[in-house]
Every structure is written in structure tokens, then in C-alpha cells.
Amino acid sequence: MKNRIAAIAATLAIAVPALAGSAGGGPAPQFTLGTRGGRDVSLAQYHGQVVMINFWASWCGPCRQEMPLLESIYKKYNKLGFTLLGVNVEPDSKAADDWLKDTPVTFPILYDKESKVSKLYDVAGMPSTVIIDRSGKLRMLHRGYKPGDENEYLDSIRSLIRE
Secondary structure, eight states, rough: HHHHHHHHHHHHHHHHHHHHHHHSBBBBBOOOOEETTTEEEEGGGGGTEEEEEEEETTOOOHHHHHHHHHOOOOOOHHHGTTEEEEEEEEETTHHHHHHHHHSOOOOOOETTTHHHHHHTOOOSSSEEEEEOOSSSSSEEEEEEEEEEEHHHHHHHHHHHHHO
């Protein structure tokens, strides 16, 4: 039993520092991307706010399921110092634009056509969600989506808004 506990502890000692580099309080990588409206948006302009970045694609079923929930979170918390940036990762944004006509959102949609920002945030699958605190530090990285995951987002957002 002691050997098994030691093995688990050793595994955690390796895993935790790796996670700490991506979502354990380090500075969020800065970026600027173009939007649906053609203007550029940078992460820096949201310094002082709690920021959720949701990496998504129109072909991703869980992304489609999650998008209306993200819109409701944005509408509820936007006036409290929270913003949400939807980052579409497709090389051609036409499919995203077409899908958004049927599922409109009011938060900014940015286009990462060359996956530069996705690589900065170590996005490995769709959707991936990052939450950044008011000081610009990564506080959460969530990969994938299943119903109920939005509760984890809400807990994090509420906590960070109060900080």
C-alpha cells in the first residue's frame, strides 16, 4: 500500500507542475486577432476583467451544444467585469459565420485561422476553455464539454469576479 501511495504521489508531482505552467496562475499569453466585424481585438484591452476564452469550431458538436450556454453566461456576468471571447479555430471562417447566423451570440467572435493562439494556449481539442483573472493570470483550463460543465465555469467566474 505504501508503494502504491508513493507511486501516486510521484505521478502527481510530475503532473501538477505541467498543469501549473498552463493554468496554474502563470500569465496568459497575449494575442490580437481579427473579429467578425473586421476589427482587431487584443487580450490586453480586457486587462482588469475576468476573461473566458472559448476555442471552438463549427463542425464540433459539443461546441454547438455549449454556445447558447456561453451566451447566457456572458449576458448575465458581462456587466460585472466579465467578458467572453469566442475563438474560432477553422482555417476558413465561412462555416463559422454561417453557423452563427442561426445561433447568434453577442460576445466577440475572433478568428484564429492559422492556429497561432490555439498553440499558445496548448489547445488540443474542441472545445477548450480558458479563464483568466483580472490580473491576467491563467486560472482555469477546461478541455471538452459535456452538459453540466458550465457549472464549473460559473463557479470559477463568480469566484474571480469577487476577487
